[in-house]
Amino acid sequence: METLNQILAQWTAQSQLEMIAVLCGVLYLVLVIRENIWCWFFAFISTSIYIYLFHAVSLFSESLLNVFYLVMAVYGWWQWTKGENKNVRNDHHKPIVKWPWKKHLVLIAATGLCVPLMGYYMRSLGADYAYWDAFTTCFAVMTTFLVVWKVFENWYYWLVINSVSTVIFWQKGLFLTASLFGVYLVMVIMGIMAWQKAYEQQQLN
Numbered sequence: 215m216e217t218l219n220q221i222l223a224q225w226t227a228q229s230q231l232e233m234i235a236v237l238c239g240v241l242y243l244v245l246v247i248r249e250n251i252w253c254w255f256f257a258f259i260s261t262s263i264y265i266y267l268f269h270a271v272s273l274f275s276e277s278l279l280n281v282f283y284l285v286m287a288v289y290g291w292w293q294w295t296k297g298e299n300k301n302v303r304n305d306h307h308k309p310i311v312k313w314p315w316k317k318h319l320v321l322i323a324a325t326g327l328c329v330p331l332m333g334y335y336m337r338s339l340g341a342d343y344a345y346w347d348a349f350t351t352c353f354a355v356m357t358t359f360l361v362v363w364k365v366f367e368n369w370y371y372w373l374v375i376n377s378v379s380t381v382i383f384w385q386k387g388l389f390l391t392a393s394l395f396g397v398y399l400v401m402v403i404m405g406i407m408a409w410q411k412a413y414e415q416q417q418l419n
Contacts, residue, residue, distance in 0.1 A: 235263035236394065243398060246361060247405040249310070249412060251294045258287040282355060290362040310413045312366045321356065328352045343382050350379050366413055369406045376402060 238260035245253035261283040269277040294308045329352050333345035341347060353375050360368035376398050383392035 231263050232267060235260045235267065238263070240394075240397075243401050243405075247401065247408045249364075249409070251291060254287045254291040254294065257290070258284060261287060279351065279355075283358065286358050286362060293362045294364070308364050309416055310364050310366050310409055312413065318367060325352050325356045343385070346378060346382055350375050350382070366409055369402050369409065372402045372405075373399065 238256040242253045242256040242260060245256065261280045264280040265277050265284065296308060329345065329348045332352060333348035336348055337344035353371060357368050357371040357375065360371065376395050380392050380395040380399065383389075383395060
Protein backbone atom coordinates (compact mmCIF):
# COMPACT_ATOMS: atom_id res chain seq x y z
CA MET A 215 0.00 0.00 0.00
CA GLU A 216 2.86 2.37 0.85
CA THR A 217 4.50 1.69 -2.51
CA LEU A 218 1.19 2.30 -4.29
CA ASN A 219 0.78 5.60 -2.46
CA GLN A 220 4.29 6.61 -3.51
CA ILE A 221 3.50 5.77 -7.14
CA LEU A 222 0.29 7.80 -6.98
CA ALA A 223 2.11 10.69 -5.33
CA GLN A 224 4.75 10.70 -8.05
CA TRP A 225 2.10 10.55 -10.74
CA THR A 226 0.15 13.50 -9.38
CA ALA A 227 3.41 15.45 -9.06
CA GLN A 228 4.21 15.11 -12.76
CA SER A 229 4.05 18.32 -14.75
CA GLN A 230 1.81 18.56 -17.78
CA LEU A 231 4.90 18.68 -19.98
CA GLU A 232 6.24 15.48 -18.47
CA MET A 233 2.92 13.69 -18.97
CA ILE A 234 2.92 14.78 -22.63
CA ALA A 235 6.49 13.49 -22.97
CA VAL A 236 5.54 10.13 -21.45
CA LEU A 237 2.43 9.84 -23.62
CA CYS A 238 4.42 10.62 -26.78
CA GLY A 239 7.05 8.11 -25.70
CA VAL A 240 4.42 5.39 -25.41
CA LEU A 241 2.90 6.37 -28.77
CA TYR A 242 6.38 6.19 -30.29
CA LEU A 243 6.82 2.60 -29.14
CA VAL A 244 3.32 1.58 -30.24
CA LEU A 245 3.96 2.98 -33.71
CA VAL A 246 7.41 1.37 -33.91
CA ILE A 247 5.72 -1.97 -33.27
CA ARG A 248 3.33 -1.22 -36.12
CA GLU A 249 6.24 -0.06 -38.33
CA ASN A 250 4.50 3.27 -38.76
CA ILE A 251 6.83 6.09 -39.78
CA TRP A 252 4.92 8.55 -37.56
CA CYS A 253 6.71 6.98 -34.59
CA TRP A 254 9.59 9.35 -35.28
CA PHE A 255 7.27 12.38 -35.06
CA PHE A 256 6.23 11.41 -31.52
CA ALA A 257 9.85 10.58 -30.65
CA PHE A 258 10.81 14.10 -31.72
CA ILE A 259 8.16 15.68 -29.49
CA SER A 260 8.95 13.46 -26.50
CA THR A 261 12.70 14.01 -26.65
CA SER A 262 12.30 17.76 -27.22
CA ILE A 263 10.35 18.01 -23.98
CA TYR A 264 12.78 15.80 -22.08
CA ILE A 265 15.75 17.92 -23.20
CA TYR A 266 14.13 20.89 -21.46
CA LEU A 267 12.90 18.97 -18.40
CA PHE A 268 16.22 17.26 -17.67
CA HIS A 269 18.17 20.46 -18.19
CA ALA A 270 15.81 22.31 -15.86
CA VAL A 271 16.62 19.88 -13.03
CA SER A 272 20.37 19.84 -13.84
CA LEU A 273 20.43 16.32 -15.25
CA PHE A 274 22.74 17.43 -18.02
CA SER A 275 23.87 13.98 -19.18
CA GLU A 276 20.26 12.88 -19.59
CA SER A 277 19.52 16.11 -21.42
CA LEU A 278 22.42 15.47 -23.82
CA LEU A 279 21.27 11.89 -24.36
CA ASN A 280 17.90 13.22 -25.43
CA VAL A 281 19.61 15.61 -27.84
CA PHE A 282 21.00 12.44 -29.44
CA TYR A 283 17.50 10.91 -29.49
CA LEU A 284 16.17 14.10 -31.09
CA VAL A 285 18.71 13.89 -33.91
CA MET A 286 17.96 10.18 -34.30
CA ALA A 287 14.25 10.95 -34.66
CA VAL A 288 15.03 13.08 -37.72
CA TYR A 289 17.49 10.48 -39.02
CA GLY A 290 14.97 7.71 -38.38
CA TRP A 291 12.26 9.48 -40.38
CA TRP A 292 14.68 9.94 -43.27
CA GLN A 293 15.89 6.32 -43.14
CA TRP A 294 12.38 4.88 -43.04
CA THR A 295 11.46 6.80 -46.22
CA LYS A 296 14.46 5.38 -48.09
CA GLY A 297 14.61 2.19 -50.13
CA GLU A 298 10.91 1.98 -50.86
CA ASN A 299 9.71 -1.58 -51.24
CA LYS A 300 6.57 -1.87 -53.37
CA ASN A 301 5.65 -5.14 -51.69
CA VAL A 302 5.52 -3.57 -48.25
CA ARG A 303 2.52 -1.82 -46.73
CA ASN A 304 2.04 1.84 -47.63
CA ASP A 305 2.47 3.10 -44.06
CA HIS A 306 6.22 2.43 -44.20
CA HIS A 307 8.86 1.77 -46.83
CA LYS A 308 12.01 0.40 -45.28
CA PRO A 309 11.90 -3.41 -44.90
CA ILE A 310 12.85 -5.29 -41.74
CA VAL A 311 16.25 -6.98 -41.83
CA LYS A 312 17.89 -9.67 -39.70
CA TRP A 313 21.61 -9.65 -38.94
CA PRO A 314 23.81 -12.76 -38.46
CA TRP A 315 24.85 -13.52 -34.89
CA LYS A 316 28.54 -12.86 -35.65
CA LYS A 317 27.69 -9.27 -36.57
CA HIS A 318 25.86 -8.86 -33.29
CA LEU A 319 28.82 -10.27 -31.34
CA VAL A 320 31.09 -7.63 -32.87
CA LEU A 321 28.54 -4.92 -32.09
CA ILE A 322 28.13 -6.11 -28.49
CA ALA A 323 31.91 -6.28 -27.97
CA ALA A 324 32.46 -2.78 -29.40
CA THR A 325 29.66 -1.28 -27.32
CA GLY A 326 30.74 -3.21 -24.25
CA LEU A 327 34.18 -1.61 -24.39
CA CYS A 328 32.55 1.79 -23.86
CA VAL A 329 30.70 0.72 -20.71
CA PRO A 330 33.61 0.57 -18.20
CA LEU A 331 35.05 3.81 -19.55
CA MET A 332 31.78 5.67 -19.15
CA GLY A 333 31.04 3.92 -15.87
CA TYR A 334 34.41 4.91 -14.40
CA TYR A 335 33.90 8.52 -15.42
CA MET A 336 30.36 8.67 -14.06
CA ARG A 337 31.49 7.04 -10.82
CA SER A 338 34.17 9.75 -10.45
CA LEU A 339 31.33 12.26 -10.59
CA GLY A 340 29.55 10.47 -7.74
CA ALA A 341 26.86 8.76 -9.82
CA ASP A 342 24.89 5.89 -8.27
CA TYR A 343 24.88 2.55 -10.10
CA ALA A 344 27.47 4.13 -12.40
CA TYR A 345 28.40 1.01 -14.35
CA TRP A 346 24.85 -0.28 -14.71
CA ASP A 347 23.74 3.17 -15.82
CA ALA A 348 26.62 3.26 -18.29
CA PHE A 349 25.56 -0.15 -19.57
CA THR A 350 21.99 0.96 -20.30
CA THR A 351 23.11 4.28 -21.82
CA CYS A 352 25.75 2.82 -24.15
CA PHE A 353 23.54 0.01 -25.38
CA ALA A 354 20.51 2.30 -25.71
CA VAL A 355 22.50 4.57 -28.03
CA MET A 356 23.62 1.58 -30.12
CA THR A 357 20.18 -0.02 -30.19
CA THR A 358 18.54 3.21 -31.34
CA PHE A 359 20.57 2.87 -34.55
CA LEU A 360 19.23 -0.68 -34.96
CA VAL A 361 15.66 0.65 -34.71
CA VAL A 362 16.43 3.27 -37.36
CA TRP A 363 17.89 0.60 -39.66
CA LYS A 364 14.95 -1.69 -38.83
CA VAL A 365 17.14 -4.52 -37.60
CA PHE A 366 14.77 -7.10 -36.13
CA GLU A 367 17.06 -8.01 -33.22
CA ASN A 368 16.77 -4.51 -31.75
CA TRP A 369 13.87 -5.83 -29.67
CA TYR A 370 16.08 -8.33 -27.85
CA TYR A 371 18.50 -5.57 -26.89
CA TRP A 372 15.63 -3.44 -25.56
CA LEU A 373 14.40 -6.43 -23.55
CA VAL A 374 17.70 -6.49 -21.64
CA ILE A 375 18.14 -2.69 -21.46
CA ASN A 376 14.64 -2.04 -20.17
CA SER A 377 14.87 -4.88 -17.64
CA VAL A 378 18.05 -3.41 -16.14
CA SER A 379 16.59 0.11 -16.26
CA THR A 380 13.45 -1.04 -14.44
CA VAL A 381 15.53 -2.41 -11.56
CA ILE A 382 17.69 0.73 -11.37
CA PHE A 383 14.69 3.07 -11.30
CA TRP A 384 12.93 0.96 -8.68
CA GLN A 385 16.04 0.88 -6.47
CA LYS A 386 16.26 4.66 -6.74
CA GLY A 387 12.63 5.04 -5.66
CA LEU A 388 11.43 6.15 -9.09
CA PHE A 389 8.45 3.85 -8.93
CA LEU A 390 6.44 5.60 -11.64
CA THR A 391 9.28 5.41 -14.15
CA ALA A 392 10.01 1.81 -13.15
CA SER A 393 6.34 0.95 -13.71
CA LEU A 394 6.40 2.58 -17.15
CA PHE A 395 9.47 0.56 -18.09
CA GLY A 396 7.63 -2.53 -16.92
CA VAL A 397 4.92 -1.64 -19.45
CA TYR A 398 7.63 -1.13 -22.07
CA LEU A 399 8.85 -4.69 -21.43
CA VAL A 400 5.42 -6.04 -22.34
CA MET A 401 5.36 -3.84 -25.43
CA VAL A 402 8.82 -5.11 -26.45
CA ILE A 403 7.48 -8.66 -26.46
CA MET A 404 4.58 -7.46 -28.59
CA GLY A 405 7.13 -5.82 -30.90
CA ILE A 406 9.03 -9.08 -31.32
CA MET A 407 5.88 -10.93 -32.33
CA ALA A 408 4.62 -8.17 -34.63
CA TRP A 409 7.94 -7.69 -36.45
CA GLN A 410 8.45 -11.45 -36.80
CA LYS A 411 5.05 -11.73 -38.48
CA ALA A 412 5.83 -8.75 -40.74
CA TYR A 413 9.25 -10.20 -41.61
CA GLU A 414 7.73 -13.54 -42.58
CA GLN A 415 5.19 -11.71 -44.73
CA GLN A 416 8.03 -9.84 -46.44
CA GLN A 417 9.70 -13.14 -47.33
CA LEU A 418 6.53 -14.31 -49.09
CA ASN A 419 6.28 -11.21 -51.29
